[in-house]
Amino acid sequence: MSIRTEINDGVALVTLDRPARLNALDLASAAELADLWRTFRFDASVRAAVVTGAGGRAFCTGIDREVTVPQPPSPYSLDDPLLYIGPKANDLWKPVIAAVDGMACGGAFYLLGEAEFIIASENSTFFDPHTTYGMVSAYEAILMAQRMPYGEAARMCLMGTAERLDAARAHRTGLVSELTAPGEAAATALRRAAVLAAQPTDAVQGTVRALWAAHEATRERALAQAPHLIALGNLPPERQAQLFAARGRTPGRPVTSGTSPPASPGR
Numbered sequence: 001m002s003i004r005t006e007i008n009d010g011v012a013l014v015t016l017d018r019p020a021r022l023n024a025l026d027l028a029s030a031a032e033l034a035d036l037w038r039t040f041r042f043d044a045s046v047r048a049a050v051v052t053g054a055g056g057r058a059f060c061t062g063i064d065r066e067v068t069v070p071q072p073p074s075p076y077s078l079d080d081p082l083l084y085i086g087p088k089a090n091d092l093w094k095p096v097i098a099a100v101d102g103m104a105c106g107g108a109f110y111l112l113g114e115a116e117f118i119i120a121s122e123n124s125t126f127f128d129p130h131t132t133y134g135m136v137s138a139y140e141a142i143l144m145a146q147r148m149p150y151g152e153a154a155r156m157c158l159m160g161t162a163e164r165l166d167a168a169r170a171h172r173t174g175l176v177s178e179l180t181a182p183g184e185a186a187a188t189a190l191r192r193a194a195v196l197a198a199q200p201t202d203a204v205q206g207t208v209r210a211l212w213a214a215h216e217a218t219r220e221r222a223l224a225q226a227p228h229l230i231a232l233g234n235l236p237p238e239r240q241a242q243l244f245a246a247r248g249r250t251p252g253r254p255v256t257s258g259t260s261p262p263a264s265p266g267r
Helices: 027-042 108-112 139-145 150-158 167-172 185-198 201-233 237-245
Strands: 003-008 011-016 048-053 058-060 096-100 103-105 117-121 125-127 178-180
Touching: 003 027, 011 027, 011 185, 048 058, 048 185, 058 096, 058 108, 096 108, 096 185, 103 108, 108 139, 117 167, 117 185, 139 150, 139 201, 167 178, 178 185
Parallel strands: 011 048, 048 096, 058 103, 096 117, 103 125, 117 178
Antiparallel strands: 003 011
């Protein structure tokens, strides 16, 4: 199984367990993650959850580049296997905390955008490689624009692999709510989740729903445009693959602050 789950005292720890691929998701693991959130809706033993990545190098790096995503022939349809990997997309209103240790990029924002808050280790970095490889950052940009100041979200999403947002800046701009020592994000998130799980669950879930309602209308209108923007703006898949294959020959990458790890296999 590429998704590990442990439940203790009302808190579910969900771990993306593909460390050899920097926790990039294939089609099976994306479906498994969506099924898990739906299962939690009916599981009274789960009152809060933490989602994290195994291995210490990455939280998640999006869809695995080796995955082929079948697409319908109609230009009016676009299948995105990551659309339903988040808790809110599966109608789960129990609070979810994201614990980031290492890289979080591209499709990871589908998860981060639907978490109540994010706890990250000091060695974490956030970036969005889409534009570098000829792809529109639509869903990711929309989700991040709701969690970050517009200028910060625009800078990260537009500059592609040339921009790495380090944990300290992510904390200052409000994307991350708490910083920890390297390797401590999940443990800290579990402690915070234990507090949430100890509260009356109906009140907690109602509060989560109220918070989400504050920006849901804007989000829905924006997401409705995303498939059309992707269809119009993406380069053909073969050209994307060429750009990705040439990534090692890219000139030096400026960063917001600190240093950055090499590009990941996800997108």
